[in-house]
Amino acid sequence: MDSGLELDLARQEATAQQALESPLGQTLPDRQAEQPPDAPASEQPRRSSKTGSATTNQPRLKPKALSTHRSPSSDRADRLESFEPSDNGDTKSIFRLQPVDEGFGAWSYVASAFAMYIVVWGFPQSFPVFQNYLSSGQSAELADSRILPLLAPGLQDIEEGLLFQFLPKSARFRQPIVMIGIAIMVLALISASFATSAAQIVVTQGILYGLGGILLNFVHVSVFSEWFDRKRGQAMGLIWLGFRFGGLAFPLICQWLLDKHGYEKTLRVLIAPMLALLAPSIFLLRGRYPASSAQVKPTRPPVSKITAFRTPTLPFYLLVAVLFQAVTNAPMMFITKFATDLELDRSDRAVGLSLVFLGSMLGPYFHGRLSDNAFYPSILGVSALSTSLMHLLVWGFVKSKYGLFGYAIVVGTVSGGFRNSMFAYYTEVSAGSNELFTAIHSIFSFFDGIAILSIGPVGTGLLTINPEVRRDAYALGKYQPLIAYAGGMTMASALLALAPVIFHYLQESWARRS
Secondary structure: OHHHHHHHHHHHHHHHHHHHHHHHOOOOOOOOOOOOOOOOHHHOOOOOEOOEOOOOOOOEEEEEEEOOOOOOOOOHHHHEEEEEEEOOOOOEOOEEOOOOOOHHHHHHHHHHHHHHHHHHHHHHHHHHHHHHHHHOOOOOOOOOOOOHHHOOOOHHHHHHHHHOOOOOOOHHHHHHHHHHHHHHHHHHHHHHHOOOOHHHHHHHHHHHHHHHHHHHHHHHHHHHHHHOOOOHHHHHHHHHHHHHHHHHHHHHHHHHHHHHHOHHHHHHHHHHHHHHHHHHHHHHOOOOOOOOOOOOOOOOOOOOHHHHHOOOOHHHHHHHHHHHHHHHOHHHHHHHHHHHHOOOOHHHHHHHHHHHHHHHOHHHHHHHHHHHHOOHHHHHHHHHHHHHHHHHHOHHHOOOHHHHHHHHHHHHHHHOOHHHHHHHHHHHHHOOOHHHHHHHHHHHHHHHHHHHHHHHHHHHHHHOOOOOOOOOOHHHOOOHHHHHHHHHHHHHHHHHHHHHHHHHHHHHHHHHHO
16 A cells, blocks of 8 residues: 555656656756655755756655646646645645636736837837938938848847857746846947947847847747647737837837937937836746756757758748748838839828838737637738739739828738748647747748848849839839739748648548548
8 A cells, every 4th residue: 555655656746847847948856766755854865856966955846736728739847737845844835837828927928028029029110211211311321321221120030040049048047138138229229329330220220139139039939838828829919919019100100200309319219118118028028937946957958950950841831931021021111112202201101111010910910819720821821822912913003192001001911910820830840849949930030030131132123123113104113023023922922831721622622532
């Protein structure tokens, strides 16, 4: 009877250790098998884990209850809802994990990530406004610069792909990383306000600001799968609304500030509201699991990008994403130039850019909900196909201010959820592995960033093929090569994304006939 009880207790502790090992990236001290369970505390040896020795005296975590409300694919650690720490003394306390997919912990994290996305990803969407201000008009200071077009959305994605693999993943580093990231962003804006050349502006406002933002985004990506399982698409859709909201607001705000105060003062004025939005991230952008003071070595080496590339479907969906992302910013980068050739004033140009993001605020949430409950390749394909048709059949025929505004809203709506829907793919192929999820995410971010950044020089080159503006011609004549390029790339992405859908449909049809 006693031996059976000991065996049962040993199994429970083994279950608790396995559950804690994966999401925390660290393990708790192993129970010595040869030590009787009722041995005095003084006789117990120094505990060490399979992967290293604890440097501090850690309380033992014993499983109190196992939650059963999660899906079968969930990691076992996510299902461990409460612990009973024992410190070899008489006092005991219960620590309960906050629930997954619900509750204050999960949704306060979403709220802080939403506010963080407004600043980290929303502000760079106003870079075309800064480009237009610095390179055209009476106040142009850098009219002939070939470096200034590099101040564009996409820089952060490249930085994300490069840095994610090297940043520390331990939970105890998360809050310092957030604080350092915020400090770098503030320093970048202050430095940019004193810049005197295009290269200095690109380095400070573009690269340095993006570096600080990527540190915050790294923490967000690291803890996302701890808080959400069944509602991942919905939660990420809400968070991405912050990016769209920032993309809607910042072009209008920045254009107004630039016209009133100039470039230098605009950047300094923006610091205070940005800090107000980022401050909650210090406390709420945290994981579901408590940080441990035990220092251990991992049992397995971290997942590398080379390992992630061995995923069979990754090259295929990477190609689908790169084809789409190569032109996804074409409306954002060139809608202000198109408005200039339509002879619209500066405020209308900024409104056109903001309306792209107004339309795209609808896409991420609904695409996220659909990707949680539907076949995500069909969502990606329909989004890319609709975007292609908007470029070819709507943008090319725009001749007026309100026609441009209508195109901006529609193209933002149909294209806005493509990237968010890719998270359904990351989740499926990572199969509950946080490290694999992060590695795949960083790979896509790197190549997406290069693709997004390419539209600046590629699009500018396409506009030089036929530089004359003809109001009665399709796409004003000047923009015909650009619109053909944008429509063709998104059409290719759509056809590739829909290929698995068609194959799946044909398989089912053949199965029914047989």
